Amino acid sequence: MAPVPNPRYLFLASPAGWPDLSKDFQYDDSRTIDPDTVELNGGFITKTQFLSVDPYMRGRMNAGTFMAWQPGEPWTGFGICEVLRSETPEFQKGDTIYGHLPFEHYTVHCIESAHANMFRVIKNTENIPLSVYLGVAGLPGKTGYYGLKAIGEPKAGESIYVSTAAGVVGTVVCQIAKEWGLRVLGSTGSDEKVKFLQEDVGIDAFNYKTSCVDEAIKDFGGLDIYWDNVGAEMLDTALINMNHRGRIVICGHIAEYNVPDEKKRGIKHTWEMVYKEIRMQGLYVFSYEEQYADEFYATVPKMVAEGKLKYTEDITVGLEHAGELLMSVLKGQNTGKAILQMYP
Amino acid sequence: MAPVPNPRYLFLASPAGWPDLSKDFQYDDSRTIDPDTVELNGGFITKTQFLSVDPYMRGRMNAGTFMAWQPGEPWTGFGICEVLRSETPEFQKGDTIYGHLPFEHYTVHCIESAHANMFRVIKNTENIPLSVYLGVAGLPGKTGYYGLKAIGEPKAGESIYVSTAAGVVGTVVCQIAKEWGLRVLGSTGSDEKVKFLQEDVGIDAFNYKTSCVDEAIKDFGGLDIYWDNVGAEMLDTALINMNHRGRIVICGHIAEYNVPDEKKRGIKHTWEMVYKEIRMQGLYVFSYEEQYADEFYATVPKMVAEGKLKYTEDITVGLEHAGELLMSVLKGQNTGKAILQMYP
Numbered sequence: 001m002a003p004v005p006n007p008r009y010l011f012l013a014s015p016a017g018w019p020d021l022s023k024d025f026q027y028d029d030s031r032t033i034d035p036d037t038v039e040l041n042g043g044f045i046t047k048t049q050f051l052s053v054d055p056y057m058r059g060r061m062n063a064g065t066f067m068a069w070q071p072g073e074p075w076t077g078f079g080i081c082e083v084l085r086s087e088t089p090e091f092q093k094g095d096t097i098y099g100h101l102p103f104e105h106y107t108v109h110c111i112e113s114a115h116a117n118m119f120r121v122i123k124n125t126e127n128i129p130l131s132v133y134l135g136v137a138g139l140p141g142k143t144g145y146y147g148l149k150a151i152g153e154p155k156a157g158e159s160i161y162v163s164t165a166a167g168v169v170g171t172v173v174c175q176i177a178k179e180w181g182l183r184v185l186g187s188t189g190s191d192e193k194v195k196f197l198q199e200d201v202g203i204d205a206f207n208y209k210t211s212c213v214d215e216a217i218k219d220f221g222g223l224d225i226y227w228d229n230v231g232a233e234m235l236d237t238a239l240i241n242m243n244h245r246g247r248i249v250i251c252g253h254i255a256e257y258n259v260p261d262e263k264k265r266g267i268k269h270t271w272e273m274v275y276k277e278i279r280m281q282g283l284y285v286f287s288y289e290e291q292y293a294d295e296f297y298a299t300v301p302k303m304v305a306e307g308k309l310k311y312t313e314d315i316t317v318g319l320e321h322a323g324e325l326l327m328s329v330l331k332g333q334n335t336g337k338a339i340l341q342m343y344p
Numbered sequence: 345m346a347p348v349p350n351p352r353y354l355f356l357a358s359p360a361g362w363p364d365l366s367k368d369f370q371y372d373d374s375r376t377i378d379p380d381t382v383e384l385n386g387g388f389i390t391k392t393q394f395l396s397v398d399p400y401m402r403g404r405m406n407a408g409t410f411m412a413w414q415p416g417e418p419w420t421g422f423g424i425c426e427v428l429r430s431e432t433p434e435f436q437k438g439d440t441i442y443g444h445l446p447f448e449h450y451t452v453h454c455i456e457s458a459h460a461n462m463f464r465v466i467k468n469t470e471n472i473p474l475s476v477y478l479g480v481a482g483l484p485g486k487t488g489y490y491g492l493k494a495i496g497e498p499k500a501g502e503s504i505y506v507s508t509a510a511g512v513v514g515t516v517v518c519q520i521a522k523e524w525g526l527r528v529l530g531s532t533g534s535d536e537k538v539k540f541l542q543e544d545v546g547i548d549a550f551n552y553k554t555s556c557v558d559e560a561i562k563d564f565g566g567l568d569i570y571w572d573n574v575g576a577e578m579l580d581t582a583l584i585n586m587n588h589r590g591r592i593v594i595c596g597h598i599a600e601y602n603v604p605d606e607k608k609r610g611i612k613h614t615w616e617m618v619y620k621e622i623r624m625q626g627l628y629v630f631s632y633e634e635q636y637a638d639e640f641y642a643t644v645p646k647m648v649a650e651g652k653l654k655y656t657e658d659i660t661v662g663l664e665h666a667g668e669l670l671m672s673v674l675k676g677q678n679t680g681k682a683i684l685q686m687y688p
Contacts, residue, residue: 059615066619231615235614250615250618251618252618253615264610265612266608266610266611266612267610267611267612267614270575270579271575271594273594273624273625273626274595274596274626274627274628276626277631279623280614281624282617282618282619282620282623283618284618284619284621
């Protein structure tokens with residue numbers, strides 16, 4: 001095989017507010033690679049099939065943050081790739097791998113980087129679409145499953161309110177909570193998504209843009225668990241509606257990623273936490289991987305195959321569209337899990 | 345014994361702002377009682393020795409609040425009393441009891457009210473002053489001990505920052521944390537109190553009114569535990585200085601009690617909680633009584649007797665001065681734990 005293009009999607013600079021597509025990122029198609037002959041040095045080469053595009057990536061653009069993207073280097077994120085050639089028995093030609101990948105077509109890995117990047121061979125005995133391993137059966141699914149279990153500590157009969165409930169993490173949380181016997185309320189930003197939540201996911205739901213959030217929660221009843229994907233006023237409103245010993249899972253703060261400190265509204269009701277003994281805890285999904293991953297892979301793909309865990313996907317084809325796709329994710333314009341499919 | 349006076353200190357009406365001593369309270373010495381002959385109906389009679397006067401009592405003057413004082417009835421609060429006669433084996437003549445008491449000299453109790461009011465016999469084998477059982481060995485001490493243990497989950501070698509460290513709860517937290525091998529930083533509002541913390545309590549301390557809190561914490565190093573008595577900007581500044589998996593004990597929000605919502609600054613860094621997996625939890629001391637009371641009484645009075653737990657008291661003699669004492673507590677004019685001693 002002659003050398004083929006090996007395009008990549010670069011991160012150039014940390015934006016102050018919203019990323020600027022024309023300055024902060026760059027699609028670079030200047031490189032080539034020969035997958036058949038490139039030196040593997042005991043490692044293996046993969047061809048990436050799908051990459052996940054997620055809101056948390058905005059955080060990784062901030063210098064100094066954990067796992068910050070490096071200027072001049074490709075974006076990184078979770079993806080699905082196929083092993084083309086291998087010099088290590090751990091990963092073999094034809095294996096489908098889930099793991100943390102650079103945004104490029106072909107990548108040569110050493111075994112250490114494969115471990116560091118949490119590579120896991122996906123057997124897919126349930127025969128679900130591979131892209132789902134980036135959604136409800138991937139990191140967003142793990143986020144919902146691990147966070148609900150470890151921080152939410154749900155008990156059947158309890159109530160949970162999930163913000164951005166129609167998002168990938170949100171739908172997982174809602175559906176697993178429902179499966180585990182909780183009463184579930186979700187909010188989302190369009191009537192169409194409200195309908196999706198009510199009819200497809202089968203939970204109580206409201207449009208936070210056209211309803212009074214405080215009233216909607218009060219109509220539903222006090223909250224034992226609040227799943228926070230939003231922060232700011234939404235978190236503050238949930239806080240005043242928590243039941244005694246309520247738990248708040250801080251998963252995301254989509255309302256505040258692009259707001260400078262001086263303009264942030266702030267959480268004003270932390271005092272409520274005292275008498276009600278409310279607990280609020282940040283969720284970092286990777287901390288629970290060892291504890292829950294096997295249970296997750298034994299449970300969730302099966303739920304998907306059985307139709308118990310519904311999902312929607314928003315697939316964009318072509319690495320060159322990574323930036324636009326992320327912007328639409330950050331602006332909440334897409335529906336379902338945003339997936340970048342590398343090739344038509 | 346002939347009947348003796350049984351004075352009480354009455355709550356008359358809910359004040360709108362500052363209580364008015366001449367209208368809202370009344371010292372009533374019109375009643376008498378014969379402690380030797382009064383009917384006990386299977387209960388017991390006590391003579392009160394010390395009563396605790398605390399800022400939280402202002403809240404109990406508001407109608408409809410939790411444990412609100414009732415107009416025309418005596419104030420209630422935690423105190424120390426002695427059993428004079430008893431018809432129940434649970435409490436015997438000569439026992440010293442800690443519990444929730446009406447502000448009056450003599451009280452007849454049934455066994456149910458004793459349980460409801462958390463009565464506990466104080467053995468005082470350490471022979472410390474009984475009034476201390478209302479301070480560092482009483483509710484403020486329990487607040488520090490239970491909160492540090494249950495929510496702070498301290499480990500030797502970790503670091504803790506305590507706001508209002510020179511207050512009764514603060515000094516307990518600082519000294520117990522030090523005893524348990526933590527590095528302790530405290531803040532307070534005067535150079536005199538900073539000196540007290542440095543020299544008497546033996547911890548690192550700074551004056552938050554004349555220092556940059558963020559710099560002071562950064563000089564000390566990242567925080568594994570933050571004990572929050574303040575809320576608002578102090579909480580926000582601690583939040584950005586927490587270590588991974590740090591714990592924040594929300595105990596009080598003294599900066600915000602009298603600030604209307606629209607003027608509150610708000611906590612702007614809850615996002616920090618995610619990557620750092622920070623946990624923030626409200627402390628309601630009574631929830632841990634069953635779990636930790638025995639351990640507390642086995643530990644804290646001993647620490648006091650051994651000089652490992654220092655304290656300051658502000659003792660006022662005479663039930664008729666209850667109102668004035670509370671006013672000075674509410675205005676922050678006293679130093680140390682405010683105690684009402686019933687008799688000279």
